[in-house]
Amino acid sequence: MKSDKIIEEILFEIEKHEGGMSRRNAMKLLAASPIAASVLASATTATEAHAASSNATGKIVIVGGGLAGVATAAKLTSRLSNPNITLIEPNPKSVSYQPGQTLIAAGVWQKSDIEYETANFMPKGVKWIKDSVVSFDPQNNKVKTSDGTEISYDYLVVATGLTLNFAAIKGLEGEITSSGANDVVRKKVGKDGVYSIYFADGAVDTKKGIEELIAKAKAHKGPEKLQALFTDPDTAIKCGGAPKKIMYITHDLLKKAGVRDKVELTFCPSGDKMFGVPEYNTAIFEQFKARDFKWEFKTNLVAIDTEKKIATFEKKWLEKGEYDEDLKEYTMISMSKNVEKKYDFIHITPPQKAPDVVGKSPIGSSKGWVPVVKETLQHVTYKNVFALGDVAAVPMGKTGGSARKQYNVVAENLIAVMEKQEKLPAAYDGYTVCPLITSIGTVALLEFNWTAKPAPSFPLDPTQERWIWWLLKVYALKPMTVYGMLSGRA
Secondary structure (H helix, E strand, C coil), rough: CCCCHHHHHHHHHHHHHHCCCCHHHHHHHCCCHHHHHHHHHHHHHHHHHHHHHEECCCCCECCCHHHHHHHHHHHHHHEECCCCCCEEECCCCCCCCHHHHHHCCCCCCHHHHHCHHHHHCCCCCEEEEECCCCCECCCEEEEEECCCCECCEEEEECCCCEEECCCECCCCCCCCCCEEHHHHHHHCCCCCCEEECCCHHHHHHHHHHHHHHHHHHHHCCCCEEEEEEEECCCCCCCCHHHHHHHHHHHHHCCCCCCCCHHHHEEEEEECCCCCCCCCHHHHHHHHHHCCCCCCCCEEEEEEEEECCCCEEEEEEEEEEEEECCCEEEEEEEEEEEEEEEEECEEHHHHHHCCHHHHCCCCCCCCCCCCCCCCCCEEEEECCEEECCCEEECCCCCCHHHHHHHHHHHHHHHHHHHHHCCCCCCCCCCCEEEEEHHHHHHHECCEEEEEEECECCCCCCCCCEEHHHHHHHHHHHHHHHHHHHCCCCCC
């Protein structure tokens, strides 16, 4: 398919779903950044390389109807001449643009800007079962839904996303999905100085929380600064840059309000670095220093008293032990203790895990995530099962940028399995991208893969904070992700 045809079809999708947005304005969105051209180019290449449909047959069941699940369904629908695809997803709004939650907290977007009706993007011909899977039986190629229905499959794709495990923090009971919070969590998160952008309503509350912090700072007369804490847990999380993004946003809004000097901002990550890519790690250190941020590594939030506004962190460090004569070095002993910190504002990045129905099932693993070969995304045990997105056990793979690469790999490899090919043709290289918001108006575009080296798409220093990447984040990525990806083209 020609690139102009792809552009035409994506423009059509934008016009159709964005309430009559003009063709001219839609084109501006696509032209806002060169990465849009890169996405279109990759879509063109993939489409042209696989223009011929496959005649392979078999019943495919996809569990999960978020971006990853629907995009995979769309890709398979376009590649198979006689697709037989069932998608199981209970949420009518599962197709949301979660990267926009930081922009909601920043006051740039509204909640309505990231919400979509799943039905509007379900590929034609895909059977949608509006229910939840409660068990997996890979030995017999079946799943069971909450109403007791058993659904058989020849091939299974798991794209359930993950669970926000607030319950792992003493004082915050309950587990929630990415799309909404239960009543227990909402009694304590989203008010009285405790916030989280990791679900949509939480992002709305965080905006209000930052506004309350600004008002409190304006009225503050004491010599001691108000304390704002930002946590980063000891589990894998979606969008590893988000805990820092909200800190940058809070700083910028405090600065614009003229009260930045009255608030101390402290980053409390459980790890020992800012970023896994050394070049990006160094750049973020410099950004933190320039903004007078504080940080304490190896500091994991384990409990919170929301009434007294005290957060308890497990602080870890290494100490020298006995001298080993054979190794000619001291053994190192891991030490830890709990440390209490008072706060006026705290942003919590909750611990995260695979949904129990997945993680504790035969297709899960001891760590919960679905174990797959990281390049092919095929299950390590069940060769007719694939997983992608947040639930897959791959390094650094829990972002929308990762899912955009992964669904093409899953579709091509699944078809290869259906065609009884001996070797799977597609490989995921770990590519992902983190548009690190550093202020309301600047972004550092951090692209990388499993080499732990920068993998920029353009001849620009990715560590530099740029306005052009802000345009990309605010105007281009959403339509390219939602309309390009969900149609199976990007």
